[in-house]
Amino acid sequence: MGAIDDLAGNNRRFAAAYGRGHLDVRPSLRLAIVTCMDSRLDVFAALGLEDGQAHILRNAGGVITDDVIRSLAISQRRLGTVEVALIHHTDCGLQMITDDGFRAELQEATGMAPSFAIESFTDVDEDVRQSIARVRHSPFLLHRSEVRGFVYDVDTGALREVESDAAVLGGG
Ligand SMILES: [Zn+2]
Secondary structure, rough: OOOOHHHHHHHHHHHHHOOOOOOOOOOOOOOOEEEEOOOOOOOOHHHHHOOOOOOEEEEOOOOOOHHHHHHHHHHHHHOOOEEEEEEEEEEOHHHOOHHHHHHHHHHHHHOOOOOOOOOOOHHHHHHHHHHHHHHOOOOOOOOOOOOOEEEEEOOOEEEEEEEEOHHOOOOO
């Protein structure tokens, strides 16, 4: 039996004790968080978040891809969020590969070059700044000035804010 069976069993106990009732589909903090899929980052615990308060978008690296922009556009235009927090982290899996190397590996294994960008990085602060810039420059988003970026330390649990070059980018 795989892990999923255990988790489905856990859910039966969770649902039996569930007392929250119905929450509004619109996040009460009017906040969207984009972060990495990393298994060590418990976003709710690390930020003191509760259910119903924020949208959480996760992928490998917390990268601002077209699909993340799609989600943010819906989050802002239909579900009322106005702020965006980006949380990258130390010891990320994307620091262990290179774009060219992983792309070649996929192509050699499958005979197809992937259509997506790999988005590996070496400097996490620079990666956060690039993600902030992508949000700030997206024409599909309504609210692009309240975007802040952080690095989460997976060994200490501490969050550190990354200074963005918003002035250079012109904000917006
Ligand atoms: Zn990561």
